[in-house]
Amino acid sequence: MMKRLGILTGGGDAPGLNAVIRAAVKTAIYEYGCEVIGIRDGYDGFIDEGGILPLGIEEVRGLLPRGGTILGAANRGNPFARKVIRDGKETVVDVSDQIIDGIKRQRLDALLILGGDGTMHSAHELYLKGAPIIGVPKTIDNDIGGTEATFGFDTAVTTATEAIDKLHTTAEAHHRVMVLELMGRDAGFIALHAGISGGADVILIPEIPFRFESVLAKVRLRVERGYLFSIIAVSEGAKPMSGEQVFSREGDEVYVPRLGGIGQVVGEYIEKQGFETRVTVLGHVQRGGTPTPFDRWLATRYGAAAVRLAVQGKFNRMVSLRCGDIVDVPLEEAIATPKRVDINDDAVITARGMGISFGDQ
Ligand code: F6P
Numbered sequence: 001m002m003k004r005l006g007i008l009t010g011g012g013d014a015p016g017l018n019a020v021i022r023a024a025v026k027t028a029i030y031e032y033g034c035e036v037i038g039i040r041d042g043y044d045g046f047i048d049e050g051g052i053l054p055l056g057i058e059e060v061r062g063l064l065p066r067g068g069t070i071l072g073a074a075n076r077g078n079p080f081a082r083k084v085i086r087d088g089k090e091t092v093v094d095v096s097d098q099i100i101d102g103i104k105r106q107r108l109d110a111l112l113i114l115g116g117d118g119t120m121h122s123a124h125e126l127y128l129k130g131a132p133i134i135g136v137p138k139t140i141d142n143d144i145g146g147t148e149a150t151f152g153f154d155t156a157v158t159t160a161t162e163a164i165d166k167l168h169t170t171a172e173a174h175h176r177v178m179v180l181e182l183m184g185r186d187a188g189f190i191a192l193h194a195g196i197s198g199g200a201d202v203i204l205i206p207e208i209p210f211r212f213e214s215v216l217a218k219v220r221l222r223v224e225r226g227y228l229f230s231i232i233a234v235s236e237g238a239k240p241m242s243g244e245q246v247f248s249r250e251g252d253e254v255y256v257p258r259l260g261g262i263g264q265v266v267g268e269y270i271e272k273q274g275f276e277t278r279v280t281v282l283g284h285v286q287r288g289g290t291p292t293p294f295d296r297w298l299a300t301r302y303g304a305a306a307v308r309l310a311v312q313g314k315f316n317r318m319v320s321l322r323c324g325d326i327v328d329v330p331l332e333e334a335i336a337t338p339k340r341v342d343i344n345d346d347a348v349i350t351a352r353g354m355g356i357s358f359g360d361q
Helices: 019-030 043-046 096-105 117-127 154-175 187-197 212-224 262-272 281-286 293-312 331-336 346-353
Strands: 004-009 033-037 053-056 082-086 089-093 109-116 133-137 176-180 202-204 230-235 246-247 277-281 317-322 323-331
Touching: 004 019, 004 043, 019 033, 019 109, 019 293, 033 323, 043 053, 043 096, 043 346, 053 109, 082 109, 096 117, 109 293, 117 133, 133 293, 133 331, 154 187, 154 202, 154 230, 154 277, 154 281, 176 187, 176 262, 187 202, 187 230, 187 346, 202 212, 212 230, 212 262, 230 262, 262 277, 293 317, 293 323, 317 331, 323 331
Parallel strands: 004 033, 004 109, 109 133, 133 317, 176 230, 176 277, 202 230
Antiparallel strands: 033 053, 082 089, 317 323
16 A cells, blocks of 8 residues: 655756646545655655655646746766765765665655656666665656657657758858757757757768768759758767767766867858858757647656556556556566667658768768
C-alpha cells in the first residue's frame, strides 16, 4: 500500500516537468488517497534545510502550461558526485547514503525521479542501494534509450522550427547564409526535426560527420540555381570528418564538457569563401517557455503512469512511449544505450531525397 510519494526533478529543466508533477500529484491524491511531497533542487532537498515541499492539489493548480519546474533543478546534483565547498575549497563528495537516509526519514514508499540520461543512471544506482525509484524520461534532446519520446523535445523542436522560419526572411532579403546552432548534445534529433520542418538546406548532426567542402558545395549550388540564400541547421554536437566536436567549456568530475561553437566555425568557413554569413546560437530558448500540447499530453500520461507503477511496487523501471502506448521498461534498458538518430531511417532518407545536404557527400 502506497501512503507517501516523493517527486524530484534531476538535471536541467525541460518544458513539461510541471505537467508531470501535476498529473502525478492529482493521480496520487484523487485515485489513491496518497500523500505527496516534492524534493527541491534535485536531490539537494533531502540534505538542505527547507528542502521538502508538501504537494497538494492547491500547489499544482495552473501548472499545465508552465515551463521550468516548481521544484527547482540542479545539474551538479548527482548524489554520487556532488560538488560542495569544504574549508573554502571545492570538493566532490558521495552523498548517496544521505539520500537513502532522507528517503527513509521522509517515509517514502516510492520516489518518482524526472530526469535525463545522467539522472536515470544515478536513479538506478540508488535503486541498487535500496531506494524505491521510478524514472520518468525528460529531456529536450530526446536521447534516452527505451522510449520513443521524452517530454520537452517537441517544445524544443517547435521553438527551433520557429527560429528557422524567422531566419528565412532575413536570409532571403539580404542574400545571406544563416547558420543556426541548436542543442541536443550528442544526438541530432532537434536539428534534424527542426531542419526538416523549417526547410533548412543543410543539416549537420553528430551522427553524420561532415566535410566543410560539402557544405560549401550546397551553398554554391543554390546560388548557381538562383537561390541567393541558404539556411544551415547545426547541432551543437556536430563534428567535421577531419576534426573534433567544439566545446565552450571543459568538463570536470561533476560537469560534463559544455558543447558550443561549431555554428561559428561553420559560419566563418563559409564567409571566408565569399558568402555573407551570420550565425545564431539559439541556446536555452529551446528549453524555456510553455510546453506544446504534445508535451503536456505526454507529460500528463507519464506522470499518471509513474504513480500507477509506484502503487504496484514496480521499482527500478521507467515509463516509456511505445507505438502510442505508455508502457514501462527496466531502468537498465533505458540506460544501456543512449538513443541516437538512425541515419538509415525514413527521416534522413526523406531529407536527402529532397536535396537537403548533411554535409557528407
Ligand atoms: O540536455 C539538455 C541540454 O539543454 C543540452 O541540449 C545542452 O547541451 C545542455 O543541456 C546545456 O546544459 P546547461 O543548461 O547546463 O548549460
